[in-house]
Amino acid sequence: xxxxxxxxxxxxxxxxxxxxxxxxxxxxxxxxxxxxxxxxxxxxxxxxxxxxxxxxxxxxxxxxxxxxxxxxxxxxxxxxxxxxxxxxxxxxxxxxxxxxxxxxxxxxxxxxxxxxxxxxxxxxxxxxxxxxxxxxxxxxxxxxxxxxxxxxxxxxxxxxxxxxxxxxxxxxxxxxxxxxxxxxxxxxxxxxxxxxxxxxxxxxxxxxxxxxxxxxxxxxxxxxxxxxxxxxxxxxxxxxxxxxxxxxxxxxxxxxxxxxxxxxxxxxxxxxxxxxxxxxxxxxxxxxxxxxxxxxxxxxxxxxxxxxxxxxxxxxxxxxxxxxxxxxxxxxxxxxxxxxxxxxxxxxxxxxxxxxxxxxxxxxxxxxxxxxxxxxxxxxxxxxxxxxxxxxxxxxxxxxxxxxxxxxxxxxxxxxxxxxxxxxxxxxxxxxxxxxxxxxxxxxxxxxxxxxxxxxxxxxxxxxxxxxxxxx
Amino acid sequence: xxxxxxxxxxxxxxxxxxxxxxxxxxxxxxxxxxxxxxxxxxxxxxxxxxxxxxxxxxxxxxxxxxxxxxxxxxxxxxxxxxxxxxxxxxxxxxxxxxxxxxxxxxxxxxxxxxxxxxxxxxxxxxxxxxxxxxxxxxxxxxxxxxxxxxxxxxxxxxxxxxxxxxxxxxxxxxxxxxxxxxxxxxxxxxxxxxxxxxxxxxxxxxxxxxxxxxxxxxxxxxxxxxxxxxxxxxxxxxxxxxxxxxxxxxxxxxxxxxxxxxxxx
Numbered sequence: 256x257x258x259x260x261x262x263x264x265x266x267x268x269x270x271x272x273x274x275x276x277x278x279x280x281x282x283x284x285x286x287x288x289x290x291x292x293x294x295x296x297x298x299x300x301x302x303x304x305x306x307x308x309x310x311x312x313x314x315x316x317x318x319x320x321x322x323x324x325x326x327x328x329x330x331x332x333x334x335x336x337x338x339x340x341x342x343x344x345x346x347x348x349x350x351x352x353x354x355x356x357x358x359x360x361x362x363x364x365x366x367x368x369x370x371x372x373x374x375x376x377x378x379x380x381x382x383x384x385x386x387x388x389x390x391x392x393x394x395x396x397x398x399x400x401x402x403x404x405x406x407x408x409x410x411x412x413x414x415x416x417x418x419x420x421x422x423x424x425x426x427x428x429x430x431x432x433x434x435x436x437x438x439x440x441x442x443x444x445x446x447x448x449x450x451x452x453x454x455x456x457x458x459x460x461x462x463x464x465x466x467x468x469x470x471x472x473x474x475x476x477x478x479x480x481x482x483x484x485x486x487x488x489x490x491x492x493x494x495x496x497x498x499x500x501x502x503x504x505x506x507x508x509x510x511x512x513x514x515x516x517x518x519x520x521x522x523x524x525x526x527x528x529x530x531x532x533x534x535x536x537x538x539x540x541x542x543x544x545x546x547x548x549x550x551x552x553x554x555x556x557x558x559x560x561x562x563x564x565x566x567x568x569x570x571x572x573x574x575x576x577x578x579x580x581x582x583x584x585x586x587x588x589x590x591x592x593x594x595x596x597x598x599x600x601x602x603x604x605x606x607x608x609x610x611x612x613x614x615x616x617x618x619x620x621x622x623x624x625x626x627x628x629x630x631x632x633x634x635x636x637x638x639x640x641x642x643x644x645x646x647x648x649x650x651x652x653x654x655x656x657x658x659x660x661x662x663x664x665x666x667x668x669x670x671x672x673x674x675x676x677x678x679x680x681x682x683x684x685x686x687x688x689x690x691x692x693x694x695x696x697x698x699x700x701x702x703x704x705x706x707x708x709x710x711x712x713x714x715x716x717x718x719x720x721x722x723x724x725x726x727x
Numbered sequence: 728x729x730x731x732x733x734x735x736x737x738x739x740x741x742x743x744x745x746x747x748x749x750x751x752x753x754x755x756x757x758x759x760x761x762x763x764x765x766x767x768x769x770x771x772x773x774x775x776x777x778x779x780x781x782x783x784x785x786x787x788x789x790x791x792x793x794x795x796x797x798x799x800x801x802x803x804x805x806x807x808x809x810x811x812x813x814x815x816x817x818x819x820x821x822x823x824x825x826x827x828x829x830x831x832x833x834x835x836x837x838x839x840x841x842x843x844x845x846x847x848x849x850x851x852x853x854x855x856x857x858x859x860x861x862x863x864x865x866x867x868x869x870x871x872x873x874x875x876x877x878x879x880x881x882x883x884x885x886x887x888x889x890x891x892x893x894x895x896x897x898x899x900x901x902x903x904x905x906x907x908x909x910x911x912x913x914x915x916x917x918x919x920x921x922x923x924x925x926x927x928x929x930x931x932x933x934x935x936x937x938x939x940x941x942x943x944x945x946x947x948x949x950x951x952x953x954x955x956x957x958x959x960x961x962x963x964x965x966x967x968x969x970x971x972x973x974x975x976x977x978x979x980x981x982x983x984x985x986x987x988x989x990x991x992x
Contacts, residue, residue, distance in 0.1 A: 275972075276970075276971030281975055281976075283974070283976070284974065284975055484917070485914065530911035531914075532913075557917065557921070560917040561917070564917070571918075572914035572915065572917070573802070573915050573920045574914060576758055576799075577739045577758050577760065578760050578763060579915075583914070
């Protein structure tokens with residue numbers, strides 16, 4: 256596909272649509288829109304122009320212009336993505352939803368909220384906390400990401416075991432199609448089987464099928480009590496073996512079951528100057544239970560703790576107030592940051608396998624780590640089988656060597672994952688980062704269906720082109 | 728050895744809200760926790776217990792809800808707890824509090840060491856530890872960063888002073904208030920929590936303590952909180968942002984002009 260450049264005339268037309276103050280052409284300012292949270296060196300690409308519209312109508316007009324002129328358009332949220340989804344691989348226009356950041360409605364009668372896509376997801380919970388409500392679909396990058404980006408990526412997070420991911424809480428969307436129409440999908444209805452579920456198709460489509468301009472989310476009653484257990488195990492296997500038992504034998508669905516191997520805990524603790532007794536253990540689980548009755552939550556915590564000890568856990572620590580809960584979670588949350596200190600070059604993965612297959616993926620990680628002489632710390636959401644196995648560049652390797660190693664090691668990691676019934680991304684998305692591996696992850700028939708869907712939505716392939724899969 | 732650790736329950740302050748009219752902390756809906764700096768005294772005590780054997784009693788003066796703080800300390804590894812609670816203690820200042828706790832220590836009988844945190848994160852005075860020592864006429868080491876050696880009759884500690892460290896040898900019994908450098912507080916274990924749940928706390932008040940009633944609570948307090956004021960912020964910061972109409976270079980130029988005007992450049 257050959258796209259046309261953004262000319263001075265195009266910039267003028269964009270200015271007419273959104274006003275000149277919402278058009279950015281200054282090179283230094285464009286740079287901020289050239290990357291997300293994936294390594295800049297490999298994936299960044301400059302946009303030719305960035306626009307910051309304030310309405311769906313403006314976006315629709317931009318899309319019609321872009322279609323007419325054959326200019327690629329990349330939608331952008333907060334830029335905290337981990338797969339390159341918001342990066343304009345072919346230049347062109349970036350549409351940033353940063354100025355569409357209003358909460359349009361809080362509907363207590365239906366326990367729903369209507370948001371513009373640029374609302375910071377964390378802000379949603381701050382606003383409704385006092386009413387005793389919460390939005391359960393939010394991921395770990397709580398303080399930065401936008402709801403629009405969450406919808407585009409179908410973001411998950413640490414609470415998926417109990418609460419599921421973004422898609423479960425999106426009741427309706429307003430979408431500007433790649434051809435410039437505005438359409439409402441879904442609504443404030445719990446049940447809806449009227450035709451194809453296009454709303455769910457859009458959720459997780461990584462901005463390749465349109466731009467979300469309004470989101471209706473479902474709220475839940477905010478749990479008032481929680482307890483966290485930090486459980487130390489001798490080795491990875493005994494920790495992972497425990498995960499299904501919590502649910503099958505304990506008969507409790509925890510809010511989170513986070514797994515951390517020793518390398519992850521050690522690195523994070525050293526980074527935080529935290530002195531958890533990790534020396535003797537091979538892996539840890541961080542298990543959270545929540546609810547609305549303190550006694551019930553305490554009892555659930557005790558049941559799970561007892562079960563862990565019965566199955567040979569070395570120690571069970573209990574955090575039941577804000578201070579101690581923050582303390583244990585900060586170890587989990589800072590793992591990725593801590594490894595950036597060791598080497599800024601890493602490939603943060605989010606492979607997902609069936610829960611029962613996690614013990615089998617571990618030896619594979621160890622094998623790949625040895626073979627390529629790189630560290631692969633592993634942590635993540637064990638409760639749902641979603642693991643952040645992270646390839647960290649060996650500081651002794653050259654960049655050339657790293658790119659080579661990354662590609663080969665990723666291929667081996669993905670092949671092993673798929674062999675176990677898993678797949679290559681659970682919550683970060685494919686974007687451009689994982690696109691080369693789509694043919695090992697997907698059936699050719701499935702891929703062809705996806706291409707046909709893409710073509711139906713976006714006949715000129717101008718909407719976030721180059722993401723997820725190539726059209727040819 | 729016998730160790731006594733006075734602790735305080737305080738509001739969890741990382742998310743604290745201040746009532747704009749009265750200037751006081753809004754306590755409704757705010758979780759109460761063990762004073763974070765007391766955790767270091769508790770940990771230091773437990774480490775002594777693990778090294779040479781000791782029996783640790785935690786003492787807290789406060790409302791009935793302070794039971795939770797005592798139980799957390801027991802869950803970490805302390806042996807038993809005493810809750811000093813009653814209307815007669817309400818409104819105690821640091822003098823009345825030190826006096827009350829010193830009477831509780833007297834009632835406990837023979838002991839070797841009192842460990843305290845540096846100060847409480849709500850009152851921020853740091854006076855109660857040394858105050859207790861003063862009522863009991865004990866040697867005291869404040870800002871203690873290391874316990875070097877403990878024998879039957881003496882303790883050697885290292886304390887932070889402005890130009891470095893000072894090493895002190897004190898006869899026992901003594902009072903040692905500790906700073907964060909001394910150790911890393913452990914998390915309570917499930918077994919500890921279960922033990923704490925079963926542990927019966929002793930509940931004391933003016934009726935079952937040998938104590939001078941006129942020295943208690945607000946009436947017994949020689950100091951008064953007359954007024955609480957939030958200091959006015961006289962400095963103001965300005966963040967230079969790139970506005971929609973300008974380029975980065977324009978904004979930098981604006982910033983430089985500002986610095987030049989202020990005589991900084």
